[in-house]
Amino acid sequence: MTQTNLCFIGAGFHATTNIYPSAVEAGATIQAISTRSIERSKAALLRYGSTGSAYDNATLMLQNEDCNNVVVVAQPQDQTSLTMECIKAGKNVYVDKPLGWTAREAAEIADAAEKAGVVLMVGFMKRYAPVYMKLKELIDGRSMGRTRSFQMKFAVDSTPFCKNEEQFMKLAAIHMVDLMRFLFGEVQHVTGTTVKDGEHINQSISLKFNNGIVGSAYFAGMSAWSRESESVLVTFDHGFASADEMNTLTIHHSRTSDSLPWKALEEQDTVYTPSNSPMSGAYRDLYLRGFVGEMAHFISCCHNNSLPHSSGKDNVGTMALCDAILSSLV
Incomplete structure (x- = not known):
């Protein structure tokens, strides 16, 4: 298997419970982590046995690290801007849902990724369950x-x-x-x-x-x-x-x-x-819920520069359907 290094932005409960262990199980190496706290970043690296670098500034991590693939699992209100920053830096990006709060926002990000020629995948793990x-x-x-x-x-x-x-x-x-x-x-x-x-x-x-x-x-x-x-x-x-x-x-x-x-x-x-x-330990749930599958798919898409099943462009359709359902409710 080709070595895959990932840089991470965010280390909250969902990220450390589901995304980090699934990425490691899928064969990735954690190269660097950025959160709002350098202590939290160091703790996350230690938790997953990584000797990588800790940051409290995502922009600095993107500038310093020679890593083409970034996983963004931050607060929903921050994910759009962080994803756009990664795209502008020429990075492949996996980002947890929702990407964009509306279909229009989602389309802007998908278009930016397409123009930059980078992989953009949204975390809809049920597709991989x-x-x-x-x-x-x-x-x-x-x-x-x-x-x-x-x-x-x-x-x-x-x-x-x-x-x-x-x-x-x-x-x-x-x-x-x-x-x-x-x-x-x-x-x-x-x-x-x-x-x-x-x-x-x-x-x-x-x-x-x-x-x-x-x-x-x-x-x-x-x-x-x-x-x-x-x-x-x-x-x-x-x-x-x-x-x-x-x-x-x-x-x-x-x-x-x-x-x-x-x-x-x-x-x-x-x-x-x-x-x-x-013998399944804690991994049974990560496989059945689709987290390991989606991380493996992201890694494969990065290697092959291929379009993910849950791509940024496909995400536009999901956000549009969310908006349509909300508009229909009486």
Whole structure:
């Protein structure tokens, strides 16, 4: 494997819990870290066994370090400016969502990356989660016929970090919005209903896609959901598939028989799950949630100068759909 050095901007809870260990697991070496605190940067380097350089100034890191690839996992309000600075410095960039608060902002950054000739990837890890990758294969392969419809659920306690519906959509539910586009394509029409009580949010959304697929999504941001939950149920011509909690995919093939199906053992399900093993340590979750997969994809795109699946340009479509859903809510 070709050696890949990464410079990091940001070392908060999400970055150190998910992104740093996934990057190392994907084969990267941490060359430098910049945060607002030199002590925090040094602590992060020590935590991951790196002998790299610590900074409290991202601009200085970009100037000093001979490193072409930068990972930006900072506060949402800072990510746009930091990403633009990396692009202007000629760096390939992985940036956590959201990149740009609107579709227009997202387009400006994507255009800048394209003109600079650098790789720009946005952190939508669900595209790289094994359960959704297998579901995507099923949809594209059409072994069960055409995809007809879907039901999606996402519920989380977003009250600590989302104070209104726009923040909830663009900081939490955005992953599921992007997953819709990844699985089913572009949306033609969207309508929605919302009930908001303080920071508690409940949304019911109906969508029609350009390819004729219809779907519904239930999004909830409430303290009731301290146990985060998500699922996607897809109906095909000849059966259905259910992805539950990112660790189980159940595929049901409809059966045809001369006799009524309840008279014999005609029904059949195929269930995919990961192995349970103490040998997985802490890495099982990082693989199943897609974090290792997205870091490996970013590294590969940097080596090959290829367009990521969740590119800056593709991100424009996700931000536009977020805006369209928000505009439709009544």
